[in-house]
Amino acid sequence: MKKSQYDVVIVGGGLAGLSAAAKLSHHGKKVAVIERGKLGGRAMTIKMKGFQFNFGAHAIYGRDQSFLTTIEKELGLRLYWSDFTQMKAKYDLGEEVSVVPSNIGGLIQTKLLKGMDKFRFAYHIMFTMLGFEKGDPDISIHDWLENKKVSPAVKEMMLNLASSNFFTGEPERIPSDVFFGYYRRLFKTNIPVSYIQGGWAKLINEFIRIIEKNGGEIITKTKANGIKVEQKKVTEVHTNKVTYTAKDFIFAIPPEELRELFQGSPIESELERYKNFEPTYVMFYDIGLKKRIDSSYTYIFDRDRQIFITDISYYDMEAAPPGGQLLQAVAYLKKNEVNDPNAHEKIKQRIEAFYDKHYDGWRKELVVPRVSKVAVVQAIKWTMNQRGLPTHFSNLTNSYFAGDWCQGAGQLSELSFSSAYDVCQRIIKEQAAQNSA
Numbered sequence: 001m002k003k004s005q006y007d008v009v010i011v012g013g014g015l016a017g018l019s020a021a022a023k024l025s026h027h028g029k030k031v032a033v034i035e036r037g038k039l040g041g042r043a044m045t046i047k048m049k050g051f052q053f054n055f056g057a058h059a060i061y062g063r064d065q066s067f068l069t070t071i072e073k074e075l076g077l078r079l080y081w082s083d084f085t086q087m088k089a090k091y092d093l094g095e096e097v098s099v100v101p102s103n104i105g106g107l108i109q110t111k112l113l114k115g116m117d118k119f120r121f122a123y124h125i126m127f128t129m130l131g132f133e134k135g136d137p138d139i140s141i142h143d144w145l146e147n148k149k150v151s152p153a154v155k156e157m158m159l160n161l162a163s164s165n166f167f168t169g170e171p172e173r174i175p176s177d178v179f180f181g182y183y184r185r186l187f188k189t190n191i192p193v194s195y196i197q198g199g200w201a202k203l204i205n206e207f208i209r210i211i212e213k214n215g216g217e218i219i220t221k222t223k224a225n226g227i228k229v230e231q232k233k234v235t236e237v238h239t240n241k242v243t244y245t246a247k248d249f250i251f252a253i254p255p256e257e258l259r260e261l262f263q264g265s266p267i268e269s270e271l272e273r274y275k276n277f278e279p280t281y282v283m284f285y286d287i288g289l290k291k292r293i294d295s296s297y298t299y300i301f302d303r304d305r306q307i308f309i310t311d312i313s314y315y316d317m318e319a320a321p322p323g324g325q326l327l328q329a330v331a332y333l334k335k336n337e338v339n340d341p342n343a344h345e346k347i348k349q350r351i352e353a354f355y356d357k358h359y360d361g362w363r364k365e366l367v368v369p370r371v372s373k374v375a376v377v378q379a380i381k382w383t384m385n386q387r388g389l390p391t392h393f394s395n396l397t398n399s400y401f402a403g404d405w406c407q408g409a410g411q412l413s414e415l416s417f418s419s420a421y422d423v424c425q426r427i428i429k430e431q432a433a434q435n436s437a
């Protein structure tokens with residue numbers, strides 16, 4: 001069997017694996033990325049009848065505070081952004097719609113908070129930004145808000161925001177320290193939500209460009225199916241045809257794949273803990289329309305139905321052909337709905353009714369729909385009983401872990417970027433120390 005030697009081998013070519021490979025190669029490391037399918041993982045873009053459907057809304061939260069921006073600047077990624085128009089983000093209140101109060105302008109205009117509650121909400125934002133509200137790892141945000149006797153309207157507002165940012169129908173279950181840690185960063189942002197022109201595909205292509213420019217190797221349609229561990233170190237990663245050796249390894253593959261690969265290794269039992277952890281599941285239903293249906297909002301969220309619609313093509317000019325429109329509806333799934341075809345059908349009908357309400361006439365303009373009944377938004381949902389995987393285990397010294405199932409800053413893709421960035425920094429530092437020793 002052929003053997004190849006690298007500074008760092010990265011297993012998994014999703015956002016975490018590719019961003020890590022791009023950063024390491026940019027810093028002079030000889031890298032190889034092994035991906036079992038196509039590059040991009042869950043961050044993929046599919047072209048159909050002139051529309052670019054992204055798996056997911058590719059919304060980047062708090063871009064100016066994000067690790068993706070740090071990576072973009074450091075590597076010189078050529079990305080073009082379109083920032084969300086805050087006043088076009090609305091809540092559906094049944095009979096009327098109201099602005100989402102995620103900045104001062106929104107706070108003044110929103111109908112969701114009245115009188116003193118606007119000040120109370122502003123007070124919580126200020127205290128969170130200043131780091132005074134820290135929460136407690138042993139207390140859920142629900143209990144924290146109860147204990148502090150936060151007014152019902154402010155409580156509902158805070159949970160509504162978390163529903164959108166964490167993509168969950170059960171924001172009450174978020175640990176309070178995670179909640180406040182998240183909003184400490186997000187409330188400081190000047191750009192709450194942004195989209196990449198060209199969607200995930202553009203970002204993936206930029207990572208590929210950097211990796212290839214720096215001599216990195218990308219191997220697709222090749223599964224890593226085994227590892228060799230000697231003296232607390234991974235020394236080899238096996239594929240069907242090639243054995244890869246490296247000083248360090250990054251495993252940017254989800255927990256169930258990790259458990260398979262690390263059977264019999266020193267971290268087998270540690271990985272067992274994550275066996276029954278729940279992901280965040282959604283159903284999405286995108287529609288490509290031949291003619292734009294105008295509306296005064298580009299994002300509309302209905303907490304009762306647990307659905308939101310984003311006008312993707314308003315922000316991403318490449319998402320629809322000229323004059324057309326690409327809308328995306330995302331519905332949060334409860335645990336008991338994930339494997340229930342009847343529930344899927346009901347949710348699909350609910351989404352269609354939501355489209356009817358806000359984009360009347362869409363059926364007439366429909367060119368192509370794209371429905372995914374069950375999609376994993378985040379591989380490990382952060383609740384009171386479960387949090388992300390560590391990025392390193394002391395009994396496996398040269399192996400690191402990255403992905404949206406890992407511990408890190410932010411949620412969703414930001415977890416992939418932050419965990420990948422963190423492990424790259426450690427590898428660069430440790431290899432420099434080894435070289436100078």
Ligand SMILES: Cc1cc2nc3c(=O)[nH]c(=O)nc-3n(C[C@H](O)[C@H](O)[C@H](O)COP(=O)(O)OP(=O)(O)OC[C@H]3O[C@@H](n4cnc5c(N)ncnc54)[C@H](O)[C@@H]3O)c2cc1C
Binds near residue numbers: 039254403413
């Ligand atoms: C519907 C939906 C909406 C979303 N919306 C947003 C959003 O608006 N904003 C946002 O920030 N995020 C969003 N996300 C989340 C975002 O897509 C993910 O957080 C991100 O893509 C995860 O990237 P990753 O690299 O961590 O994991 P993955 O994409 O899962 O990458 C893992 C990779 O490892 C490969 N692999 C697995 N096993 C092996 C093996 N043995 N050998 C080789 N390769 C292997 C897989 O094929 C895969 O490519 C959304 C996701 C969905 C599904």
